[in-house]
Amino acid sequence: MTTPQEDSKKQRSQKLAALPLREELRGQEPYGAPQLTVPAMLNVNETTYDVPADVVEAITEQVRRAATELNRYPDREFTALREKLAHYLSRESSLEAPLSAESIWAANGSNEIMQHIFQAFAGPGRSVLSFPPTYSMYPLYARGTYSDYIAGEREEDFTQSPESVAQQIRAHRPNVVILCSPNNPTGTALSLDVVEAAYEAGEDSQAMVIVDEAYGEFRQQGTPSALELLPGRERLIVSRTMSKAFALAGGRLGYLAAAPEVADALRLVRLPYHLSAVTQAAAEAALDHSQALMANVERIKTQRDRIVSELGEMGLDPKPSDANFVFFGGLQDEKTAWQHLLEDGILIRDVGIPRHLRVTAGTEEETTSFLESLRQHLAAESPRAAARG
Structure with a gap:
């Protein structure tokens, strides 16, 4: 005996199957x-x-000001936000040379950040390598951009060594490599020598190397950020989010740091005015109260x-x-x-x-x-x- 909810779900599934869906999407389950x-x-x-109440008040006031100009498109380049993100990252990671706003890109959550990267550097005839168990969205990004997904391997204790990562990159020659640090779901962070090994191993295939640091602010004392490796590495991208440490999961703001030309590449695939004025205002107010x-x-x-x-x-x-x-x-x-x-x-x-x-x-x-x-x-x-x- 099935429940009304189960019957309704079955009917919806049958209707979905009748649509002219892309073949590789048939039978798939959405993330959730x-x-x-x-x-x-x-x-x-x-x-x-x-x-915190004072942060709520600051976000409310900044959004209120933005609301007076919602009849106009937002700043397409989100200039003020990029400047504040660059300042925050430079301070948070104690970088010797501060990041510039030209090295920053932002989008509606780190999911859209990844989608932009895949649209620019992956796609049909290209491949993406990540190392399960890891964030379950990586294969979905690949599927959504017609990219071949390659599941790499970890050690039995879920860690990654420089030698193993480099060997797998040389063997598969992917166009995009994703290193999740700290890794979701295991919580393990990578040493910088793993990132360096991945970058060097990707030289022959000109692989873009993404270090997904969504949980970067929670790392243990002494655990470095891959931001330290950015100078001189034009194929390295460090992705972050305001969903976790900034308690802004409902605000949907992800961002990355990379060479300025990476941001130029992402401009080629982003939708016009992709960051709303409200999103920019809320994120800027949260950054003003980061401490x-x-x-x-x-x-x-x-x-x-x-x-x-x-x-x-x-x-x-x-x-x-x-x-x-x-x-x-x-x-x-x-x-x-x-x-x-x-x-x-x-x-x-x-x-x-x-x-x-x-x-x-x-x-x-x-x-x-x-x-x-x-x-x-x-x-x-x-x-x-x-x-x-």
Whole structure:
């Protein structure tokens, strides 16, 4: 017996199949995570702290001013925003030579940043290499731009070595290489020698090397940013987002730093006036208050490290994390654990890797709820495991 919801979904699926859809899209599932309203939503790596009141007021005022000119197109070059992003990155990464606004590009979330890069440098007859398990959108970017997607390999502990990365790039000769650091879903960060090895290995095929640093602000002290490697490397791109550390997931602002000619290439594929005046205004106001927003980053890092410590004490296998989440293994049944947490009002992410789950580091209260619920689940599982043994 099927439910009305299941019947409706089946009918929609049949109607979709009747459309003249591109063949490579048939049977595919859209990207998405469960959207459920529960007390602790720790599944999509948002900042769970509210935006500070003074920042809300600043964004509101800046957007109000922008609203008086919405009858006009926005600044196509988002000049003021690029200048503020360049200043922020130069300060945040302690770069010896400040970045210029000409080295910055921005779009509606880092997803559109990646789409622009793929449209300019990948496409039909070209290939893209990334290293699963990693961000699940990379193959979708490739599919959407008619690019061949190549799934590389990681070590058993999900790390990457310079030698392995370089060997795979030389073997496959991709046009675009994506290195995710810190990696999603594992939280592992790359040393700069991995990025350098990837860049050098891509010389023969003139591969564009993207370092996706969406979680860069959460990295451990002493973990460097690939921004340090930009000088003299015209094929290197470092991608960032304001969705995570800036608590601006609803604002949709992603950006990158690269050689100025990379931004010139992306102008060839962007849609006209792709960044609205409202988006530019909200992002500029958030950048003006970056120090207040970064205070929450430190609180999140404290809870992240607490999660790693306490999961280890529970006998689980949490991976070291440079992100705002923790990837952990050692579960007997990850789906049962996920369901138990959900019933306790805690939503985390099943990333499809057996015996593993991923949890966002939230507030102290949310973290406590997660840890207590999981501890109860493990305690209840132990007698059953002993009985089966």
